[in-house]
Amino acid sequence: MSGLQEEEQAIVELVAKFVEEEVRPVVQELEHTDTYPEALIEQMKAMGIFGLAIPRPYGEVGVSTACYAKVTEELARGWMSLAGAFGGHTVVSKLILQHGRQEQRERYLPRMATGELRATMALTEPGGGSDLQAMRTVARRDGDDYVVNGSKMWITNAERSQLTALLCRTDPHADPPHKGISILLVGKDPGFTVSRRLPKLGFKGVETCELVFEDFRAPADALLGAVEGKGFAQMMQGLEIGRVQVASRAVGVARAALDDALRYAQEREAFGKPIWKHQSIGNYLADMATKLKASQLLVRHAAERYDAGERSDMEAGMAKLFASEAAMEIALDAMRIHGGYGYSTEFDVERYFRDAPLMIIGEGTNEIQRNVIARQLVSRGGLDA
DSSP states (O other): TSSSSSSHHHHHHHHHHHIIITTTTHHHHHHHOOOOHHHHHHHHHHTTGGGTTTTTTSOOOOOOOHHHHHHHHHHHOHHHHHHHTTHHHHHHHHHHHHHHHHHHHHHHHHHHHHHHHOEEEOOOOTTTTTOOGGGOOOOEEEEEEEEEEEEEEEETTTOOOOOOEEEEESOOTTGGGGEEEEEEEOOOOOTTTEEEEEEOOSSSSSSSSEEEEEEEEEEEEGGGGSTTHHHHEEEHHHHHHHHHHHHHHHHHEEEEEEHHHHHHHHOOTTEEEGGGSHHHHHHHHHHHHHHOOOOHHHHHHHHHHHHOOOOOOHHHHHHHHHHHHHHHHHHHHHHHHHHHGGSTTSSSHHHHHHHHHHHHHHSSSSHHHHHHHHHHHHHTTTOOO
8 A cells, every 4th residue: 555645544444444344244145135235335424435535625534546446446355336336426526526616516525525415427328338429318408497308327326326417418419419418417306217227247236227317307507517518528537537446446356356266275175285286276376466466556557647637548448447357357267266166156256256347348348448548549649658
């Protein structure tokens, strides 16, 4: 944890203790029954975790992005769903902090910092996927309101969040299309329906839903900032912290998988010796550890660049791309090392294997990350330019 302030190190250690004492003893039951972790979420609120990305005067904790990433890693090491429970919340808090009007900051951020007000973001649509500019959700101005019609898909914490950052078209005829996109900060008023929960391979316990807007009315002051048409650029900037968060979740899952595999490889014997001494298993462990360390360093680099106020879309994309792919590989290798036990629901390894793919897809697919990285390499004139 070099580079963290003493207070930040204490926060990370507190979260690590929470994971060991409160999360790990109950995670299997909660995950296998797909039960929302109400008690754990309340403890996270009390610890100030939902306000980690919100500085004073709106929050009380406000830490560096490097510390935030380590906290996310610790939570994901215990259960990735807990880290996911405040990922979108963080993105929305950053959107309001960086682009919101002063009245919006004062209205939302203090309650978001305590977790009293939970937030999520609504980007993806049923037919759109990664192509955000092709969205069909439209917000038409009608007097002092916007009237919204459309739907959103794969929205995490949709049922329990009281605030949604809704990406929508306020000018359907804009050319290019992204100049007609805005963000509305909306609550669950008439016309806003959480239509259904979506079944998932992993990421259990926390709901992921479809949203439907039918003649939903939002007041004009729900517009993030003061000018329409800025939403696409605002959200792209917000996703920088989102991708650091997803990369940190991948690191946490990978770390848990390596820890379990390393412990098992020392306890399990075959042909008269611990299995780690067999070259094939030892090689797995060496590769897993190397990938994990590289992932951690990429996340730290992206976090430090973000905190320096520099453009970090390439760095966050690299961290998310590498860490998520590494987590998937490490989780699979952990299953190999565990043999048949890795396929058993009595061990945590199979959960890591089900949770890891989400980070490959979420917050922009890895195919999109490669596009971002390549575009930035060209526009910056190289990797270190």
